[in-house]
Amino acid sequence: MVIATITLYRDAMGQARWRHVASNGNKLSNGNQGFNSARSRNDNLQAVSRGLGGCKLFFPIQGAEVIIDLGHNDKLRIVNEG
Numbered sequence: 001m002v003i004a005t006i007t008l009y010r011d012a013m014g015q016a017r018w019r020h021v022a023s024n025g026n027k028l029s030n031g032n033q034g035f036n037s038a039r040s041r042n043d044n045l046q047a048v049s050r051g052l053g054g055c056k057l058f059f060p061i062q063g064a065e066v067i068i069d070l071g072h073n074d075k076l077r078i079v080n081e082g
Contacts, residue, residue, distance in 0.1 A: 002067070002075045004028060008041065008059065010082040016041035 006020050015034020018041055022028055029048065035041040042059050049057050057078065060066045065079040 001073055002077045003070070005077040005079060006045065006057075008038070008045075008078070008080045008082070016082075018045050 002023055004020060004022050006018060008016070008018050011017050011034055013034060015036070016038045017031050017034055019030040020028040031041060031044055031048075035044065038059075042057075046057050058066050058068060060078060060080045062080050062082055065077060068076045068078065070076055
């Protein structure tokens with residue numbers, strides 16, 4: 001079961017951003033700033049994940065998604081919209 005989705009996207013100013021939403025639609029967290037590059041955004045998200053005891057994240061190419069198995073039938077979905 002997918003328990004949460006992380007969406008990678010670009011805002012109206014072209015800044016790379018991310019948001020983390022639970023399967024029930026509740027917002028769990030987000031990058032509170034825009035990043036000049038997708039790499040900076042991904043590095044920030046990976047650091048947040050490590051700080052929460054999370055797993056190694058994998059970032060799909062734009063327009064794709066990846067599902068990460070967290071164990072115990074829990075999965076994390078990462079979608080790259082830009």
